[in-house]
Amino acid sequence: MSELNLEMVNEDPNPVKKKHNARVEIDGELCKECLLCIEVCAPDVLKVSESLNKMGYHPVEYIGDGCTGCGVCFYVCPEPGVIRVFKKNKVA
Numbered sequence: 001m002s003e004l005n006l007e008m009v010n011e012d013p014n015p016v017k018k019k020h021n022a023r024v025e026i027d028g029e030l031c032k033e034c035l036l037c038i039e040v041c042a043p044d045v046l047k048v049s050e051s052l053n054k055m056g057y058h059p060v061e062y063i064g065d066g067c068t069g070c071g072v073c074f075y076v077c078p079e080p081g082v083i084r085v086f087k088k089n090k091v092a
């Protein structure tokens with residue numbers, strides 16, 4: 001299993017205004033639609049895409065808001081390198 005990918009990014013000059021200071025990226029071409037990440041995501045910010053990837057799976061997508069950066073989706077994903085979690089202005 002690869003390491004949790006946390007990056008220092010400074011996209012928002014005033015991050016205290018944001019509800020959550022994190023985001024998740026999913027490589028849809030590598031996702032095999034096991035749905036484990038959706039099951040464990042407490043704020044329910046992941047969804048299944050309507051489109052198919054090259055392997056014939058409907059990949060999971062981030063809805064674009066509400067990620068807390070907890071990293072649980074990263075740890076349950078059985079496919080290496082699919083999920084990356086970013087926390088802004090913080091290294092955890």
Ligand code: SF4
Pocket residue numbers: 023024040041042043044045046066067068069070071072073074085
């Ligand atoms: S890091 Fe946590 S909150 Fe963000 S998508 Fe993954 S499980 Fe959900």
Ligand code: SF4
Pocket residue numbers: 026030031032033034035036037038059060076077078079082083
């Ligand atoms: S846990 Fe990984 S492989 Fe499974 S649906 Fe989520 S991103 Fe795809």
